[in-house]
Amino acid sequence: MVGATGTMGQHLVKALEKEHELIKVASSGSDIDTDITAAESIENMFRQIGSFDALVSTAGPTYVGPWKNLNDETFRKGVEGKMMGQINLVLIGQRYINPNGSFTLITGALTHEPQRNFANASAANGAIEAFVRGAAIELENGIRINAVSPTVIENSPQYFPYFPGEIPTTMRELEYMFRKSVFGAGTGQIIGH
Amino acid sequence: MVGATGTMGQHLVKALEKEHELIKVASSGSDIDTDITAAESIENMFRQIGSFDALVSTAGPTYVGPWKNLNDETFRKGVEGKMMGQINLVLIGQRYINPNGSFTLITGALTHEPQRNFANASAANGAIEAFVRGAAIELENGIRINAVSPTVIENSPQYFPYFPGEIPTTMRELEYMFRKSVFGAGTGQIIGH
Numbered sequence: 001m002v003g004a005t006g007t008m009g010q011h012l013v014k015a016l017e018k019e020h021e022l023i024k025v026a027s028s029g030s031d032i033d034t035d036i037t038a039a040e041s042i043e044n045m046f047r048q049i050g051s052f053d054a055l056v057s058t059a060g061p062t063y064v065g066p067w068k069n070l071n072d073e074t075f076r077k078g079v080e081g082k083m084m085g086q087i088n089l090v091l092i093g094q095r096y097i098n099p100n101g102s103f104t105l106i107t108g109a110l111t112h113e114p115q116r117n118f119a120n121a122s123a124a125n126g127a128i129e130a131f132v133r134g135a136a137i138e139l140e141n142g143i144r145i146n147a148v149s150p151t152v153i154e155n156s157p158q159y160f161p162y163f164p165g166e167i168p169t170t171m172r173e174l175e176y177m178f179r180k181s182v183f184g185a186g187t188g189q190i191i192g193h
Numbered sequence: 194m195v196g197a198t199g200t201m202g203q204h205l206v207k208a209l210e211k212e213h214e215l216i217k218v219a220s221s222g223s224d225i226d227t228d229i230t231a232a233e234s235i236e237n238m239f240r241q242i243g244s245f246d247a248l249v250s251t252a253g254p255t256y257v258g259p260w261k262n263l264n265d266e267t268f269r270k271g272v273e274g275k276m277m278g279q280i281n282l283v284l285i286g287q288r289y290i291n292p293n294g295s296f297t298l299i300t301g302a303l304t305h306e307p308q309r310n311f312a313n314a315s316a317a318n319g320a321i322e323a324f325v326r327g328a329a330i331e332l333e334n335g336i337r338i339n340a341v342s343p344t345v346i347e348n349s350p351q352y353f354p355y356f357p358g359e360i361p362t363t364m365r366e367l368e369y370m371f372r373k374s375v376f377g378a379g380t381g382q383i384i385g386h
Contacts, residue, residue, distance in 0.1 A: 039265040067331035072232040072281050079272060087316065088265050111323045114381075119327030123280065123320040130304045130319025134312030138260035188307075 002089060003059030004030050007155045008106070011171045012056065012178055023049055026059075036085035037061075039092065046096040054182045055093055056104045057086050062121040064162075070119060078124035082106075087131055090145065099141040104181040105132060107190065109151040115163055125149070129190050136188030146181040149192035150174050195282060196252035197223050200348045201299070204364045205249065205371055216242055219252075229278035230254075232285065239289040247375045248286055249297045250279050255314040257355075263312060271317035275299075280324055283338065292334040297374040298325060300383065302344040308356055318342070322383050329381030339374040342385035343367050 001016075003009040004024035013022060024030040025045060032048055035041040036059055061081030063074045086105045093103065107125040110118050132147045139145060150169035152159050160168065169177075169192070177191045194209075196202040197217035206215060217223040218238060225241055228234040229252055254274030256267045279298045286296065300318040303311050325340045332338060343362035345352050353361065362370075362385070370384045 067328075071284055072277065075277070075280060075284070079277065083316075083320070084265065084268070084272065087268060091264055091268070110327070111319075112326065114323075114327040114330050116330060119324060119331060122327035123276075123324040126304075126323025127276070127316040127320035130307075131312060131316040133305065134303070134307040134315035135260075137307050137309060138312060 002057040006058055008058040015175045037080040039088050042088050042092050051098050053098050054102045058106045060106050062124050064117055075120055078120040082124035083127045086128055101143050102182055103145040105147045107147045107149045133188045144187035146189045148177040149190050195250040199251055201251040208368045230273040232281050235281050235285050244291050246291050247295045251299045253299050255317050257310055268313055271313040275317035276320045295337040295375055298340045300340045300342045326381045337380035339382045341370040342383050
């Protein structure tokens with residue numbers, strides 16, 4: 001569970017830890033603190049974990065702010081974070097995951113429903129969703145990959161004003177989207193839209 | 194016209210230069226040679242051009258090759274090239290473009306129709322398409338932005354074996370997709386699917 005200390009991660013840990021052995025990963029305060037913007041840090045994380053059945057990521061740093069502040073530098077926050085961070089979790093993690101295991105990454109409705117201040121997140125989401133479809137036909141040994149794409153999250157009311165007209169995804173819905181990816185049979189799916 | 198010396202660029206130059214004043218941009222052998230993977234090189238290009246009405250990009254370097262060769266390093270080819278290269282053309286170019294001008298970027302069917310060897314291009318395409326939707330609601334002064342998304346190109350038969358079942362986009366269809374973006378009224382559109 002990468003992003004275990006975030007709003008989504010905390011809920012998922014609570015929902016799943018009774019039934020499954022979970023290893024919590026985050027940038028700090030977790031079982032294995034990891035900087036997902038650094039490939040070496042990800043490699044080091046997997047080396048400590050060894051083999052595993054499912055990777056779930058809710059880790060998605062992006063630049064949120066006025067369009068006029070977007071430039072090559074600020075745009076990198078989402079490129080290195082939500083995009084390459086999650087892509088490297090798969091490219092590196094595929095050497096550690098068990099046969100018939102699964103990767104579940106996080107994207108969001110911004111891929112298709114843009115909002116002001118969030119163009120960086122839109123781009124990162126779009127990259128991840130297309131990568132998931134591309135990776136699904138390449139991964140071997142029955143390994144699956146999907147993305148979960150919620151709207152604004154019920155437990156993040158501070159974001160509601162930025163998402164006019166978006167019906168928030170409840171924590172229960174979010175949990176079930178991840179359950180579908182991890183315990184279902186689908187691959188290359190974008191769950192949520 | 195960025196990517197003016199490529200297969201698509203050459204055709205578009207020929208089709209449009211009789212009716213319009215065109216400035217040809219490519220990595221070499223063009224009116225203004227530019228390295229789109231470097232923001233300073235893009236800034237320098239726009240400084241030389243001054244103001245303009247429409248930017249058309251067919252520039253899309255990505256990593257094409259076996260999935261097993263994809264890693265943080267090889268993946269950067271598409272991230273810095275087709276993705277950030279084109280995104281920087283917009284983020285920087287918006288300060289030079291005339292009111293009611295337009296940006297047209299290139300993506301491709303791989304966003305939704307993955308093929309083996311092309312996961313890097315899929316991710317870059319997905320990023321550009323979501324960015325286009327995000328930018329369309331942010332750009333001011335009536336400036337529009339769209340993406341053209343062809344399948345494998347008629348004049349690139351060397352790629353046909355990699356795209357089983359894809360009906361090639363003819364050069365004429367491609368030209369009309371760009372015409373729709375540049376001369377039409379739409380914004381935030383992905384033209385081609």
